[in-house]
Amino acid sequence: MNAPVSMTLTSPSLASFADLFGREISNLVIQEIEIPLIQRDYAQGRNTESVKRIRDNFIRTLCSAVMPRGGTVDLDFVFGDVESSGKFCPLDGQQRLTTLFLLHCYLAWRTGTIGKNEPWSRFTYATRPSARDFCYFLVSCFPDFSACLSEWIRDQSDYLPTWEHDPSVQSMLTVLDTIHRSFEGAELSDFQAAWKRLIDKENPAIRFHVLPMAANGLTDSLYIKMNSRGRPLTAFENFKAHFEALLKRAGHNGVEYFSKNVDTVWSDILWPYRGVDNLIDNEFMRYFRFITEINAWRVNLEFKAGLHDDYLAEQVYGVDAPEAADSVDFLFKAFDAWKQVHIKQEFANVLTSQRSAQSGALLIFNSFEEEDVDLFHACCRHYGTRKWTLAHTLLLYGILIHRIHRTEEFPKRIRILRNLVEASEDEIRAGERNNMPKLLDETSAVIVHGDLEQVATFNQVQVEHEQLKAQMLQAVRGLEADLHAVEDHDLMRGGLTVFDLAPQHFGQRAKAFLAIFDKSAHPQQWKTLTAALxxxxxxxxxxxxxxxxxxxxxxxxxxxxxxxxxxxxxxxxRVHPASNSLMELLDAVSVGKMALGDLTQIYLNADTTLKDWRYYFVKYDVMRDGASGRYTISPNGGYQVCMLDKERLSSYYRDPYLLAIVHQSGIAGNRIANPGWPYSFSGLETGPRVLTLARSGIQIQCVQEGWRISCEPSNSNQTVILDQICTSLNIATDGPNRLYSIPQTGGVDDVDRVHVGATLLYEMVAAGL
Structure with missing residues (x-):
């Protein structure tokens, strides 16, 4: 067998378990791996419910990775150094390395490979002689896989009774059984392919980043920080040690500053936000992740959302990271910005979730149920979850850079930022079409310099309107309170693009808008407003x-x-389609002092009012009942309409004309045969929608020319009744179809078709049809 190729390792490098043997660290070649005495027992085989769940998922991931169609698995960092004898002693990574050793043993057995002749077989434990001896024993085994693997091993003559009392040995047996179950049903060719993928030098299925310790000037104190006998380390403890090592390796001046503050000043900042476990570990890591992702975006560094904290930190703050010194500086400032600050009160001074004329704080529309407007607290609790959005990131970033730079006119600038964020749902995105680097730059331009000229990524319609607002306030003093009140309305959320910002009219229109769009005072106002508009x-x-x-x-x-x-x-x-209607309505209310109901009656009674779909929608409230406010309307007069409760036609919907004649006629619901009435229709809007009478099966449809009656009743008496009704109403008969024509001029009704249709329906039902 060819000897492994040596390579000097002084910085993080990808390696597989087998490939680690023969690597050179600090001019010493790795000959074997020994888990040092300071490490705890191998724990992945413990029989607790939580460990079992973690173990099963981890082993399943590893076994899937080595199969022919598996994907590469990265197992983060392994820290350690090489003794003069060539012995690699891992400081961090014991559990993963042991599991990989067991996987190599198992696949070597299945493929007939003599494990004791392989470099990877030189893996041992210094924690107990029994664990060391058991590792030697495993690489010489040739198990019979017809029985339980651990039982076969225990049944061997050279299996020592003392091993039954070694927790590491018992854990290894449990993990071997788990590996064996994970490969259930695999054939020899599968095992051969898995073995090849496992030991592949160029593209191994499982790999990790190995980081030499002494080669990077790391001390014994760091060794103690990263591990302690008998106590499992938390992810936070590991992070602090890893990050301190990263800063040292990259030559940053802030190593001592970080070490001093992470367990003192910064911990004090986070202590009020500790979890139920009285720890700040998770809270610290979420805020750290927030800042680190911002730093990555600021330098246009691409990264995956699920990238491990340590590896992301290496990309952002490490030796080869772009502008790493600036990123470290911003990280420290992002923590220091909250020193000696009552953070919750600070956010309450700046932001509010309650609309109040007395509050000087800015109303935001994306507060949190428990943390309210304390975005720092919310970040520590929810960053990386669905509750936290990129919009929250931009708002918190804006407040953070204000605290760092002590910016002027902050209330004005944070209001502009809120308005831009609210208007830019389509523009605020990460992932493949990542806009966050530009949006962060523009956030800084707005907050630090009050400069909108550089804002090119946020919604440009909103940017234009922010500039128009500023011009309006310069032209006429005293409009700021009205402007802010309308901006803070829940329907506007900062975006007044529907408003005409002519300063001479804005004040009275703003007051009228606030009066008639006050849902708390008028709970049913929206339907009335639709008619008035x-x-x-x-x-x-x-x-x-x-x-x-x-x-x-x-x-x-x-x-x-x-x-x-x-x-x-x-x-x-170019112009908002609702602007003219809304401005005319506001003027009528503010200048003419007209009530909304009066406006609709004037419209309905006017001789000039056309009886197209607008007339019917204004007159009959039930036709404006769609939960989504979305309708499909036919050309000409608009007499074929679908009323959607969702945004698409893919779900069941109602026909507002049929709904209106049923409502106006007052007939009982049991006289209608449509399944699910009134949500009885689906498919394209061009399809026929008919109202079916339960007793006779007669169908009524609203068409351009009027009301079409179809489906003759099978009962001859009902046919006679239908003929009589049609004769009395001058309804034309054409075979099985009858058309109740509505007089029209230019394709627009001259009489109210809903009233006509309701009368027809009532007479049919009353006559027993």
Whole structure:
């Protein structure tokens, strides 16, 4: 067998277990691996529920990785150094190395490889002689796999009784059984392929980063920090030691500063936010991760969301990291910014989640249930979870750089940042189309310099409107309170792109908006407002579908989100489609002192009002009942409409015209045969939607020309009744279909089709149809 190639190792390097043997560290070649006396027992085979769950997942991951279609698994860092005899003593990584040794033993057995002749077999324990002897015993085994693996091993003549009392040996037996179960059903060819992938020098299936200790000037005190006999280390303890080692290796001047502060000043900052375990470990690591990811974005460093903290730290602060010194400096400042500060009170002074005219704090719309507006606390508790968003990251970053730079006009600038963040849901993203580096730069430009000219990534419509707001406030003094009040309205959330910012009208329009859009004072106001707005024009979004029908968003009766979306101006819209209608409505309310109900009656009674879909939507409340505020409307008068409760046609929906005639007729629900009425329709908007009568099976459909009646009843008496009704109402008969025509001019109704349809329906049901 060829001797392994030596290579000098002075910085983190990827290696596999087998490939570690023969590597050179500090001019010494690794000949064997010995778990040092200071290490605790091998623990991955302990029989507790939590350990079993971790073990099963870990072994399953390793075994899947070595199979032919498995992916590469990285096991983070292994720290250690080589003694003069060539013995590698791992300081951190004992558990992983032992499991890998056992995996090599198992696959060597399955492929007929003589383990004791392989370099990787020189793996031993100094913790107990029994554990050392057991490792020697394993590499000489040739098990019979027809029985339980651990039972076969225990049944061997050279299996020592004392091994039954060694916790490391018993753990190894348990792990071997787990490995054996994980390969259940595998064939010889699978084991051969797995063995090849495991020991592959170029592309091993399982690898880790090995970090030499003495080669990087690491001391015995660090050794003690990173491990202690009989006590498992926490992830936080390991992190502190690893990070201190990283700073030393990279030659940063802040090693002593970090060591001094991490367990003193910074721990004091985090102590009020400790968890139920009275530890700050997780809280520290989440805030550290927040700052580290910001540092990565600031230098355009790509990283995966699930990257381990230690490895991300190496990329951001390590020897080869771009602008590492600046990143370390910002990390320290990000902690120091909260020294001797009552953090919760500081955030309460700046932010609020309650709308109040008396509060000078900025209202935010993405506060937390428990932490409220304390974004530092929320970051320590939720960073990296679904509760924490990139919008939270930008707001906290804005507040953080204000504290670092002591910026001027902070209330004004943080308000602008909030408005930009709220308007930029589509622009705020990480991942493949990562905008965070640019957004962080622009956040800094806004907070530190108050400069909007450099803002090119946040929503540009909102940027333009922020500039227009500033011009309006310069033109007319005293509008700031009105502006902020409308910005803080829950439907606006900082975005007034639907508003005409003409300064001479803004004050009165703002007050009118706040009055009529006060949901707390008028719980049913949204439905009334929809009717009032429609009297001023078709303010809906106009998106024509391939069917010729268009999607129209007009606001929902109960849900706020459709209104927020409606009031946002889209990038491609030169003028907001709802602006004219809204401004006319606000002027009518503020100048004419008109009530919303009066406006709708004036519209309905006017001779000039066309009886197209707007007329019917204004007159009949039930037609505006869609939970999503979204409708599909046919061309011409708009007499074929789908009322969506969701945003797409993929779910069941209602037909508002059919719903209106049922509602107006007052007939009982049991007279309708449609399954699931009124949510009885699905499919494309061009398909027929009919109301089916339960007694006769007669169907009624709203069409462009009026009401189509189809499906003749099978009962001859009912046919006679239907003929009589049709004759009395002058309904034309054409075979099985009858059309109750609505008089029209230019394709628009001259009479109220809902009233006509309701009368028809009532007479049919009353006559027993």
């Amino acid at each position: 429609l009297t001023k024009g078709d303010y809906s979004r106009r998106e024509v579908r391939w069917t010729g029908h268009r999607l129209a968003d007009i606001g929902a009766p109960k849900n706020d989100e459709p209104w927020r979306e409606l009031f946002r101006r889209r990038k491609f819209e």
